[in-house]
Amino acid sequence: MQRLRSPAKVQTVNDATPRTIGKTKSTRCRLPGLAVRDGLIRHPFDLEFGVRTSGLVAGRHLIAGHRNDRHATAYYAIAPSVFRSILARWRRCRPRAPLDAYTFVDLGAGMGRALLLAAEFPFRAVIGVEFHPLLARIARRNLAQWRAADRDRAPLRLVCADAAEFPLPAGPCVVFLFNPFGAPVLRRLLASWSRSFAGREGQLDILYVNNEQEHVFQAQPGFARLFQGQIRRSHADAVADRKILINQPEAEYAATPWEDCSVYRWVGTAGEPRPRTREIDSKRGEARIRR
Numbered sequence: 001m002q003r004l005r006s007p008a009k010v011q012t013v014n015d016a017t018p019r020t021i022g023k024t025k026s027t028r029c030r031l032p033g034l035a036v037r038d039g040l041i042r043h044p045f046d047l048e049f050g051v052r053t054s055g056l057v058a059g060r061h062l063i064a065g066h067r068n069d070r071h072a073t074a075y076y077a078i079a080p081s082v083f084r085s086i087l088a089r090w091r092r093c094r095p096r097a098p099l100d101a102y103t104f105v106d107l108g109a110g111m112g113r114a115l116l117l118a119a120e121f122p123f124r125a126v127i128g129v130e131f132h133p134l135l136a137r138i139a140r141r142n143l144a145q146w147r148a149a150d151r152d153r154a155p156l157r158l159v160c161a162d163a164a165e166f167p168l169p170a171g172p173c174v175v176f177l178f179n180p181f182g183a184p185v186l187r188r189l190l191a192s193w194s195r196s197f198a199g200r201e202g203q204l205d206i207l208y209v210n211n212e213q214e215h216v217f218q219a220q221p222g223f224a225r226l227f228q229g230q231i232r233r234s235h236a237d238a239v240a241d242r243k244i245l246i247n248q249p250e251a252e253y254a255a256t257p258w259e260d261c262s263v264y265r266w267v268g269t270a271g272e273p274r275p276r277t278r279e280i281d282s283k284r285g286e287a288r289i290r291r
């Protein structure tokens with residue numbers, strides 16, 4: 001999904017002020033972009049599974065009273081085909097532990113579509129972190145429905161919090177980011193993980209979809225890029241997303257047939273010089289060494 005008015009993708013610096021924060025904090029608030037009168041069209045994923053994950057909320061409306069509100073990009077759920085492809089890509093990158101040893105963490109979980117998809121796999125646990133209380137409430141309802149329908153192969157939970165304050169659990173983690181926030185939040189997270197994963201080389205992998213802030217990874221020592229490339233939507237998802245985005249009243253975002261993605265692994269130790277890392281060339285599938 002790309003923002004139309006600028007060449008940049010979905011990076012919305014929203015216009016939160018203390019005045020607007022106070023007025024929109026309630027979990028009962030209405031978020032523009034989630035109702036039929038806002039142009040909402042339900043994605044086939046929701047129609048098939050009876051959940052609620054559709055909608056497009058611009059970043060400027062995602063005001064939850066947190067210090068990082070203004071760095072939120074937008075709410076839009078991941079295309080299921082892109083999610084499944086990047087997970088398959090990651091599994092080809094030889095995770096350092098079996099799948100059931102990993103905790104899957106979606107930072108900026110929205111209404112939880114990626115969590116539901118992740119729970120199709122036997123992870124140790126699947127955790128979503130979402131700071132907007134209304135989206136978090138809808139996500140929890142979706143997770144309950146998933147459990148009731150017996151579709152969960154992993155324990156699922158949603159934490160309503162700022163991702164920047166969320167400590168990753170012990171053991172191997174795979175973090176999923178669907179371009180939830182701007183560079184300042186990502187920078188802070190990478191610095192914090194460099195400290196908390198010191199001595200735990202290979203225990204943290206990051207799947208970054210719509211990887212607008214790639215430069216932040218390049219500036220932080222210790223993260224090896226294992227994959228970078230475009231992941232295409234399935235035909236059905238491309239049709240659905242195009243239909244949804246054409247219908248938005250403010251015509252702010254455009255659908256692309258692919259998402260720019262990357263996969264990173266923590267291979268360093270805080271304070272050490274940037275390690276030599278293996279990088280897979282996405283087009284040629286070759287491994288290269290970079291510093």
Ligand SMILES: C[S@@+](CC[C@H](N)C(=O)[O-])C[C@H]1O[C@@H](n2cnc3c(N)ncnc32)[C@H](O)[C@@H]1O
Pocket residue numbers: 062068069071072073074075076077078106107108109110111112113114129130131132135161162163164178179180181185
């Ligand atoms: C593009 S949506 C992704 C939704 C979900 N991950 C998916 O793939 O379906 C990004 C979400 O990140 C949330 N978000 C943005 N900044 C956040 C922060 N600092 N902490 C927690 N959630 C945040 C937004 O409210 C929004 O719901």
